[in-house]
Every structure is written in structure tokens, then in C-alpha cells.
Amino acid sequence: MLKKRIIYVGVMLLLAGLWLFRFIHLNQAYPRPKLLEKKVGEVIAYTRDVDICVTKTRFLSRSEDTRLMEAVSDTDTGEKDDILIVQMEAVNHSDKESLLDLTEMCLEAEGYTNGVGMTEFSALNQGEPLRQTLAPEEKKVFEIPYLFYYSDRSKRETLLAHDFFITYKLYPEKCRIAIGPMQEKKEKK
């Protein structure tokens, strides 16, 4: 009986050891990403050649909201919706052309994600495409819109109280720009 128990414990310990070895080995090959975070007004590298910086964030007022939506479609924004504008500056430092893909600029909070409003971007930036080619030493400023849709008004306050980030790279380094909670930026409509 005792011998059986010793064998059982031995096998269990061996399995636990193998599991631990495999776990450590796998997680060394795929470690958790390092976080690179900047705030509004601070410069962060998008690529080796291109730096970006969020200079300002604001919510469109109701009248601006309606005008923008009329410019891109026939539909009006709902009473419960918001459009957040993130003003971003991009600079190409190199002596050759560099790519900047604004579709990767994802608005993120814990349990929430939102992509760039494509048609609204075009309307706000005089028809500029989301995938940009920056000329050598070129500096450009974009207004990136994010559309918030809420199923009811109570959820709006809950969501806007969260810390928001513009995230454009996830692995092996997570790069994001903290733009803070949105509540104080929200204008009375």
C-alpha cells in the first residue's frame, strides 16, 4: 500500500515538473509584451522613421456632429451618440518616404475597443487616405474621428469614466498613448 502511494506521488511530481518545464519554456518564447506608454503632448515612435504625437482630444459639439454626419451620409447622429476627435501629429524624420497606417490607431479602454470612423476621417481631413505615405522630413496633422454608439444613455457615463488609450501596436511591445477619461472632455450638448 505504501509502495503504491510512493509510486503515485512520484508520478505526480514528475508530471508537475514536466508541466512546469514546458510552461516556463513556452512563456520564455512568448513573453508578455513590454508596455510603452506616452501621454497627450508626448512624442512616441510609430516606426523607426516616423514619430507621432496626440496633441489634442475633444468631442464634437452637437451642431458640428450633425454637420459632419450630413457631409458623409443622409443619416443624423442619434441623441445618444458621440464623436471623439483625436488630433495627431506625424513627422517623418528620415530622408526617404515612410508609411503611416492610421487604420491601426485603435481607441481602447478596458473591455472596449473602437476603430477609426473611415468616412468621417475623409470628411474631416479633406479627402486624405487613412494609409499615408509621408515624404522625407514631412510633418502632417490629422483629425482622427471615433464614433461612440450607446444602447442607452446610462451606459454612456459608465463608458466615458474609463481611461482611454490610442493603441497601434500590441506585440512584442505594446505601444499606446493615454488620453485619459473622457468625461471632462465631453461638452454639454
Added chain:
Amino acid sequence: MKKVYQMEIKRAFQGLSYRITLLIGCGISLCHVIRCGIPHYRYLRSLGGVYKGLLHPVSASELWMGGNTYNIEGFVFYAILPLLAVFPYGQSYYEDVKGGFIRQIYSREQRSSYLKAKYLAVFLSGGTAVIIPLLVNWLGTLLFVPNLLAESALQSNNITYESLWKHLFFTKPGLYLGIFLALTFVFAGIYATMALSVSFFSEWKIFVYTFPFFIQMGIYTITMLMGKLEFSNVYFLVPGFGITSAGVLAGHLIIGFCLTALLFYILGKKEDIL
């Protein structure tokens, strides 16, 4: 008094049905590891460590059986959770009464001690029979999928900004998982002990076995028709789906405990056995 507790615990955990239940549960878990974990590891290796933009390797906390709602093994496991919880020892009171074993117990032990010991043994056996396969799946998934943090940007889980303990899910997945395993343990215990209460009302053993399952399926069907799946424990017990309403969770627990612990104790004390 201590003896009756030891006896009941021993009967619960050393029975054949407990082992069969573990085998079924662990079988479902291993199926998931083979069907999802291993192919995912092959996919990771094929990428060769190149990740551009918003690409990110899926984390174990999102890929394991309880990490999302779109894997069939996870859905089946949570759907049959009451059956897995009842099968090890939930029907034992019914069998003790029908087989006459309870008369021998009552002649030696206090009725309340036996009822408490029975409740505890059934609760623990139901809880562990459900938790162990989930742990096997979690540990099995960690063999093939890295233990990275879940990413909100990827939308590969159902956790929203309204979910309870979402911060833990994105920052300390182990702790978040622990909370959900504890909750699943309690729910499995409640379903297992529900069979004890049903034993007083039924002449059929199959009814005792399946009643908790049909209760869960009833709740699931009603919530699905209402478009409120987050109120059904088939979904809200899944860590990757999350709990959006603390009130719903508390309601389930309070009603569950009242329908099992109190009902079983009161009816058990009153029942005419001898």
C-alpha cells in the same frame, strides 16, 4: 457526529459514479485541448514571431474552454454542468431512503447530523467534479498557449466595460479565473444539492438526476427568448463571457441556497422514515 461526516465524504468521493463523472468531464476538457490548443500552438510557430500592428498571439485566458463562448466543448460542459454535479452523489439520499439504509443511520446518529453531512458531501462532490475538469483544461491549455494578458483591442473575448472584475481579467487573469472557479464550484454544489431536495417529491430516480439540468435549461431558454443571455448561468459562469449584473448573480445564489439547503433540511427533519 464526526463519524457520519467522514462516512458521507468517503462514500461521495470513493464511489464509481464520481470517477465516471471525472472521466467524462476530463474527456471533454482534453478534447478541447487537442482540438484548439495544439492547432493554435502550430499556428503560433508558423508565424515565426512576426507580429505587425494589432496582431497579437491569443492568450490562454481567452483560448481555454472557459475563455470564450464560441468553443463547442465549453458550451457543452457548462450546459451539462448540473448533470455532472448531480451524478457523483446527488441521488444518494434518494437511494438511502429507498434502500432502507437511512433507517440504520437514524438509529445510530442524530437526524440533523446525517442531513448536514449528506448536504456537505453532495455539495463538495458536485463542486469538485465540475472544477477538476476545468482545471485540467486550464493547465492543459497552458502547455500550448502562452500565458499572456488578454487584449481589449482584439475583441477575442466577451468582456465588456460593464463586466464585473474586468480589471482583473485584463491584468491578473489567474485571480479572475480563481474567482470564477470558486463561483462555478458553488453553482455546481447548489445544483448537486438540488437533487437532494427533489428526492422528497419524486418516485423516479431519473427525475432526481435530471431535474437540476432541466431547471438550468429552463432558465437558459427563457433568457434566450428574452434576449438576455447574460442572466443565464450557462453563460455568466464562463469567465470569458463575464458577469454584468451582481444582482443576477446574488439572486441565483440566494434562491439556489434557499431551494437546496433550507428545503432539504426542513423536509429531511420532518420526513417520516421509520
